[in-house]
Amino acid sequence: MITMRLRSKYQNFYIVLFMVILFGVIVTGFFQFWPHTVETNQDRRNLFTLPDLNSVPEVKISAKSRPPKKGNTSCRHYDCLDVYRCGQDSNTISVYIYPMKKYVDENGGLITNPMSKEFFEVLTTIASSQFYTADPEKACLLIPSIDMLSQNTLKTFENGQVLAQLPRWNNGINHLLFNILPGSIPDFNTSLDVPRENAIVAGGGFSTWTYRPGFDVSIPVFNPEVSIIQLPKTDLNADRKYLAISAQIGIHPDYRNELDNIAAGQRDFLILDRCQSTNEEETDATKMCKGHEQYNYPHILQDATFCIVLRRARLGQPALSDALKTGCIPVVAIDTYVMPYADVLDWNRASISIREEDLERLPDILRSISSTQILLMRKQVLFYWENYFKSMDRIALTILQIINDRIFPYAKRNYASWNEPSRENTVSPFFLPRMPPKAEGFTAVVLTYNRVESLFKIIKEISKTPSLSKILVVWNNQEMSPPAASTWPKVNKPLKVVQTKENKLSNRFYPYDEIETECVLALDDDILMLNPDELEFGYEVWREFPDRLVGYPGRLHLWDEGTGKWKYNSEWTSSMSMILSGAAFYHKFFNFLYTHRMPSVIKSWVDENFNCEDIAMNFLISNITGKPPMKVTPKKKFKCPECINNENLSADPKHMEARSECISDFSKIYGIMPLKSVEYRADPVLHLDTLPQELKRFKDVGDI
Known part of the structure; x- marks a missing residue:
């Protein structure tokens, strides 16, 4: 009788124990496999999508709306940027993209430009990057989803009115605007003309007069037509047919005449122009001509060691990016032009810069460069293209990394990281965990x-x-x-x-x-x-x-x-x-x-x-x-x-x-x-300071 009672008692114990274990397994499985709200990279990619314009909320901008003030030319990193918004959790800036809206005037006319493929690529790249945040409260930078890449058809005053009504505009502080083609007829200013107060501008075509060092970011003029063209691989060590090529249309007649005079006495100089056509709208951007002789563009640039880049109406030229794509060393003769990513890239390693007035001396300058130096520069040119120029997503991420380095200088990429072409055998042999040495020192x-x-x-x-x-x-x-x-x-x-x-x-x-x-x-x-x-x-x-x-x-x-x-x-x-x-x-x-x-x-x-x-x-x-x-x-x-x-x-x-x-x-x-x-x-800290020796750790460090 006692045995049966004990058996019944233990049966109840084991049943309860089994139920507890089963409950624990169910709860664990629930938390393990039930969809979480943790934000992943894939989630980020889905956070920003291009909506149907018919379903985008419409915002009417009054003609009496006050636009922001003009761009503050005295802005620098330390006075027009609120760094206290940045780096709450890490050494990485967080970037918020405003929801897309349709901005119209009082008559229902569209104010902002239709979103281009290039600007959409910028936004989607940022939204899927480590920098993105969906929470504006956590954002270091805020990006309006307004396409200002080209000022050719941009309503500058009205777009300024749109910026002013953004809920977190705050005089443009911590806002980032993208612009590749600044200025418009007849002045073609070298910076975005939209009233923008203290906003940062990532712009193509800055001059030293309009660029705000340590604040703005100078970017390349992206050429979407050329970027998609597949070029044949070439031997970096091979000699090229032409010493230099000029393949720009619309350059000033004075420059054109000077180039023609150079080419007349130099058989390895090739000067190209737009091919003649009865209908100017039918001009093929992938064809360039010398008289009636036609060349494929940009393929012809692969036959040149140097590519001449001159100013046209704007300082920033797509010819620079086209040259990099083909491994052609750019010769930049544009006074006051701020080269793309000038803060971090060493352009002395990848380009030749001359004054415009020295253009007639170009043959002598180029012939003085050794074949060894040309090979090194050619490798550097292709390195810059692949890493910073190749696509709009590379451009967007480079812009954010430059700004990130400014805000967190102690964690920034060093000179070598920006400028040294990587090789398979340049990985430090000490990146893996090692056994501790047998002895210290x-x-x-x-x-x-x-x-x-x-x-x-x-x-x-x-x-x-x-x-x-x-x-x-x-x-x-x-x-x-x-x-x-x-x-x-x-x-x-x-x-x-x-x-x-x-x-x-x-x-x-x-x-x-x-x-x-x-x-x-x-x-x-x-x-x-x-x-x-x-x-x-x-x-x-x-x-x-x-x-x-x-x-x-x-x-x-x-x-x-x-x-x-x-x-x-x-x-x-x-x-x-x-x-x-x-x-x-x-x-x-x-x-x-x-x-x-x-x-x-x-x-x-x-x-x-x-x-x-x-x-x-x-x-x-x-x-x-x-x-x-x-x-x-x-x-x-x-x-x-x-x-x-x-x-x-x-x-x-x-x-x-x-x-x-x-x-x-x-x-x-x-x-x-x-x-x-x-x-x-x-050198040791305090080495040259006139302080008592007892304050210095390394007291006996010689000068010679």
């Missing part, structure tokens, strides 16, 4: 041969560096054994001596098992002028840039027009592209790459000629990462590697010539010039 690897006295001095000095983990001496002399253990300096850091089997410069970059830290400090045995403060600061900088070669003596590679080769420059200059490995920090992973992955012909040359191992390491790291090295501290003198003395390898005058040959030969082996020039140096 850095290992000093000192390459030596027989200079025992200076070697011992260096060991004593660097052992005072707080972050030093170990000293590894690479004894590169097979004819003489290292000094007896009892004669070595007594230091408070582990000291290990490795004797090599062959006397090779590459021994300094071998991945020794004794290196247990991630960071390696390569040192020559005669670098006597570096003190512990300078070494410690160099290590701190390397920790911030572990994929760079970080060091002290800097050198530069230059192109020699006379010899048509690269040249090694050891003079003190503002630029540098190499760090000498006589005193440099780097990640030990590069030892492995140098020994096992670097082109073997380079390593063999270094070992046979006893030269250029530092140049080889600079080539290797810059080729892998796509980044320049990093110089630290003002110090330039450590020894005199180019001075003549009996103990120095550089005593031979041919040594410097050989280093120039190294740069030229290594660039041929890599197929590119991977070295990156930079005008940058890292």
Whole structure:
């Protein structure tokens, strides 16, 4: 009887337990699989659609409505933009698009232009981007869904009245307007004529007089007819038939006459114009002519090295974008023109800019540019086209990224991100999680041969560096054994001596098992002028840039027009592209790459000629990462590697010539010039400030 009661009791318990578990599974499934209201990228794409114009709410604008004031020409980032609306949750601006409405005058006439395909692409791109928000309260920027891309048929005054009635207009603060073709007959002003007060303008054709630096965004003049044309692939290295082509219609007769005069004496200049037609409306934009000879446009631009871009009625010209599409280097002769994305793109790398009055000197200017420079510029041209010019969605996202960088300067894209063409092998090798090193700090690897006295001095000095983990001496002399253990300096850091089997410069970059830290400090045995403060600061900088070669003596590679080769420059200059490995920090992973992955012909040359191992390491790291090295501290003198003395390898005058040959030969082996020039140096905070020494962390950092 008792057993039956217990069984009945446990049966009830298990039934209740089963019901609780079942309920939990049902509730979990409900929350897991029931549609959520979390906004996804796909949701964003559906948030903005082009409605039927017949169903769009109609808003009547009174003729007596007050328009905004004219554009505030003194606006800058800090006085016409409310940055406190931005970055509530992240380092990304949020952008709101006003709902589309139909604006009519008192007679029912349409005020705003019909929405173009290009402007709709701008809106849909923004709506599907990381910048979009459907909540105007959270918006940093507000975009009216009013198409102002072209001012040709725009009712400027009435569109200003429309802007003024927007519910969040607030004198245009934090509003962004898009305009590619500013101005109209007869003045063709270089900025949008719509009254807009403090609104930001992303415009094509700004002049230095109308562009508000750090506030407006200069954008390209997009050519929809040309952008959709598929062009055949061409060999970047191939010579082109024409040195320069002009393929613009409607340029001033004075410019046309000057170009014709140039072409008359230069067979590799081609000057094209509109093809003659009995009906001007039947003109084909994809055909250009020279007399009765017809050419396909923009295909003909692929046959030219340079494309001439001159002003017409407006400063901004679609010819610039057309040139980029075809890999033709633009020659811009438009005084006061603000180039597209001028705040972030380095146009010196992708264009030739000349004054209008120097147009007659154009042949001499273009013929003075080397073939190597032309190839680099051609690659840069195509990089700019693909990333920033190719379509309206690229243009829209570039505009927002530029504004985002202004609002969050500490999180902005750097110069290299905007201007360096990416390659498959320029990914930092340190982007994946790594096992922690066996030891913290850095290992000093000192390459030596027989200079025992200076070697011992260096060991004593660097052992005072707080972050030093170990000293590894690479004894590169097979004819003489290292000094007896009892004669070595007594230091408070582990000291290990490795004797090599062959006397090779590459021994300094071998991945020794004794290196247990991630960071390696390569040192020559005669670098006597570096003190512990300078070494410690160099290590701190390397920790911030572990994929760079970080060091002290800097050198530069230059192109020699006379010899048509690269040249090694050891003079003190503002630029540098190499760090000498006589005193440099780097990640030990590069030892492995140098020994096992670097082109073997380079390593063999270094070992046979006893030269250029530092140049080889600079080539290797810059080729892998796509980044320049990093110089630290003002110090330039450590020894005199180019001075003549009996103990120095550089005593031979041919040594410097050989280093120039190294740069030229290594660039041929890599197929590119991977070295990156930079005008940058890292110094300790307070280094030059006239403050008490006790306030400075790195007190003993030398000036020379």
